[in-house]
Amino acid sequence: NAGVTQTPKFQVLKTGQSMTLQCAQDMNHEYMSWYRQDPGMGLRLIHYSVGAGITDQGEVPNGYNVSRSTTEDFPLRLLSAAPSQTSVYFCASRPNPDSHNEQFFGPGTRLTVL
Amino acid sequence: AQSVSQHNHHVILSEAASLELGCNYSYGGTVNLFWYVQYPGQHLQLLLKYFSGDPLVKGIKGFEAEFIKSKFSFNLRKPSVQWSDTAEYFCAVTRSGTYKYIFGTGTRLKVLA
Numbered sequence: 001n002a003g004v005t006q007t008p009k010f011q012v013l014k015t016g017q018s019m020t021l022q023c024a025q026d027m028n029h030e031y032m033s034w035y036r037q038d039p040g041m042g043l044r045l046i047h048y049s050v051g052a053g054i055t056d057q058g059e060v061p062n063g064y065n066v067s068r069s070t071t072e073d074f075p076l077r078l079l080s081a082a083p084s085q086t087s088v089y090f091c092a093s094r095p096n097p098d099s100h101n102e103q104f105f106g107p108g109t110r111l112t113v114l
Numbered sequence: 115a116q117s118v119s120q121h122n123h124h125v126i127l128s129e130a131a132s133l134e135l136g137c138n139y140s141y142g143g144t145v146n147l148f149w150y151v152q153y154p155g156q157h158l159q160l161l162l163k164y165f166s167g168d169p170l171v172k173g174i175k176g177f178e179a180e181f182i183k184s185k186f187s188f189n190l191r192k193p194s195v196q197w198s199d200t201a202e203y204f205c206a207v208t209r210s211g212t213y214k215y216i217f218g219t220g221t222r223l224k225v226l227a
Contacts, residue, residue, distance in 0.1 A: 004157075013169055018213040026173070026214075031213070040123070041219060042118075042204060042217040042218055042220050043118075043158075043204065043215075044217075045214055045215070046142065048213060050213060058214065067197040068120075085127070089156065090158065090188055092158075097213045098211065099146050099208035099209060099210050099212055100146040100163070100165035100208070102148070102160045102163060103152075103158075103160075103215060105158040105159070106157060107156070107157045107159040
C-alpha cells in the first residue's frame with residue numbers, strides 16, 4: 001500500500017492564482033481531512049470528510065474548497081491564493097470517523113504564495 | 115476556549131538525558147489522547163495513543179505517556195533520548211463521539227550527540 005499520497009510536494013503561486021492540491025489514499029478509509037501547519041500554531045483543520053459525498057468545515061476553512069467524489073481522493077482547492085495561505089499542507093485519513101482511531105498522514109505540500 | 119497546550123516549545127537535551135514533554139487539554143468528558151512525531155522532512159506518524167484502560171501507555175522507540183485525568187494531562191516521557199529522537203512532537207486530543215482531532219502547537223526537540 002502506498003498509504004496517503006499528496007501532490008505536488010512544492011508549489012509557488014502568485015497572489016490570485018488558483019490551484020488544487022491532490023490527496024489520495026489506498027486504504028479504503030472513510031475519513032479524510034486537510035490540515036495546515038504553521039510555525040508556532042501546530043496543525044489546524046481546514047476541511048474534513050466522513051465519506052464519499054460528505055464534507056464539512058474545520059477550524060480554518062476560509063479560502064479553501066473540497067470535494068469527495070470517491071473514497072480514495074480528497075482534493076483541496078485554493079480559489080484565489082493569498083500570501084496568508086503560505087503554509088505546509090497535510091492530508092490525513094483514518095479508517096472511520098471514530099475518535100479513537102489513528103490518523104495516517106501524507107508527506108505534505110509546501111506552498112508559497114507571493 | 116477548548117484547547118490543547120504544549121508549554122515547551124523548544125527543548126534541547128544531550129544524548130542519554132531523560133525527556134518529559136508536557137501536554138494539557140481543557141475538554142471535559144471522555145477523551146482520546148495521542149502523541150505524534152514528525153522527523154525532519156517527514157510526515158507525522160503515531161508514537162502512542164490512549165483511549166481506555168491502563169493510563170500508562172507504551173509506544174514505539176521507548177516512548178511512554180501517562181494519562182492523569184485529574185490533571186487533564188498526557189505527558190510524554192523517555193528515560194534516555196538518542197540523537198535520532200530529534201523531531202517535532204505533537205499532542206492531540208479527540209472527544210469521544212466527535213470527529214475532530216485538536217492538535218497542540220508542537221514541541222521541537224533537539225538532541226545533541
